[in-house]
Amino acid sequence: MRAAKLLEPNRPIFTGAPEPVIGADDVLIKVHSAGICGTDIHILKGEYEAHYPLIPGHEFSGEVAAVGSNVTRYRVGDRVTADPNVPCNRCYFCQRNEPNQCRNLRAIGVTGDGAFAEYVSAPEGNVFPIGDMPYASAALIEPLACVVWGLKQVEIQPGDSVVIFGAGPMGCLLVQAVKCAGAARIAVVDLEAWRLDLAASLGATETLVAGASLAKQLQTLEPYGFDVAADATGVPSVIEDMFAYAKPRGKVWVFGVAPVGARVGFVPYDVFRKDLKVIGSFAVNRTFPQSIALIQSGAVRVEPLISHHLPLEAFAEGLELAQRDPRRMKVQFDIA
Ligand SMILES: [Zn+2]
Ligand SMILES: [Zn+2]
Known part of the structure; x- marks a missing residue:
């Protein structure tokens, strides 16, 4: 089958690979759409818990191509996605x-090998039906499921004020998700005005271009700080600054993936004095059904987040685009 591989960090190639061999409990999925995630960029650079050589790709959708002998819930042709965490x-x-x-x-x-290939295997228990959702949208169920898990940890309260750093695909999912959860004010910070316009169209109530006057602008909006400060950049210096923007009794939500081992400073006295909560949220935790429901109902819109469709042959180019193209949002490979 056609496949995109990382032989080791920083060595992407498009190549041929044997089709996955499925076990009795597995489903073989013919991949239609697979998105590049910030985590894939960390994996590319060797900054994450990956094993090489690797076919990456953990945000995907497709149709069932074969099922193991114990599989009862799926048949060939079913439209599905899968939770990549086993x-x-x-x-x-x-x-x-x-x-x-x-x-x-x-x-x-x-x-283990993922979805930047013609076929990927997943245990039946990780597979979810997507109904008539377009394949491209369904490849965003996984990132939204990560957001839903975080949301369950953070417990947004009705009327909360939230500031989100980063208006990329994850920031724009966060905007919509915190709105569903009851946030009243949703301020979004990014370097790019056009991304902020997109965030505004999806529910951000204020948008701010990051710069020297940011602290002052945020303070004007919320003199006591925000109930929740959320990071969707993974940039250590941004995460460091979030502590200053959380209100007393507020929450600092470390959602973006910083490089493994990166360090930030914070003032323990401030965390103590302000009763702050620092909340992490890792990956997906049985949150695929909620994510699917949010997209199917229209409560969360994912199609505006997709900026590029590429063939799998353009794997290396896609990785470049996803890091450097000034107009990038979600970059997806159309595979089938
Ligand atoms: Zn991801
Ligand atoms: Zn275990």
Whole structure:
């Protein structure tokens, strides 16, 4: 089959690969759409918990091409997506029903081959039907499922004020999700005016171009700070600054993926004095059904977030685009 591979960090190639061999409990999916995620860029650079050589790709949709002998819920031709995270169901955290913290977590497209290929395999329990949702939209179910997991941790309250750093695909999903959760004021900060316009069209109530006067502008909006400050950039210096923008008793939501090992400074006295909560949220945690419901109902719009459709042959070019094109949002490969 046609496949895109990272032989090792910073060595992307388009190549041929054997089709995945499925086990009795697995579903073979013929991939239609697969998106490049910020995590894929970390994997490209060797900044994440990936195993090489690797076919990346963990945000995808497609049709069932074959099923293992124990599979009962799917047949060939079904339109599906899959949660890429495969917990062991045996370890301490799995036994506590905290599968995203599984000690032996496998992830399709991270620790094992993923969806930047003609076919990908997933356990039946990880596969979800997508109904008549377009394949391109369905490839955004996974990132939205990450947002939903974070939202469950952060517990936005009705009327909350939220400031979101970053108006990329994740920032724009956060805007819509916190709005669904009841946020009243949703301020978004980015470097690019056109991305901020997109965020505004999706529900941001204020948009601010990052710059020297940002602190002052945010303070004018919310003199006591925001109930929630959320990062969707993964940039350590941005994460560092968020502490200053959270209101007393507020929350600092570390959602963006910073490089493994990156460090930031914060003032412990301020966290103490302001009763701050610092909240992380890692990947997906049984939140695919909610994500699918949000997209199917129209509560969250994902099609405006897709900026580029490329053939899989343009793998290396897609990775470049996803890092450097000034007009990039979600870059997807159209594979089938
Ligand atoms: Zn991702
Ligand atoms: Zn486990």
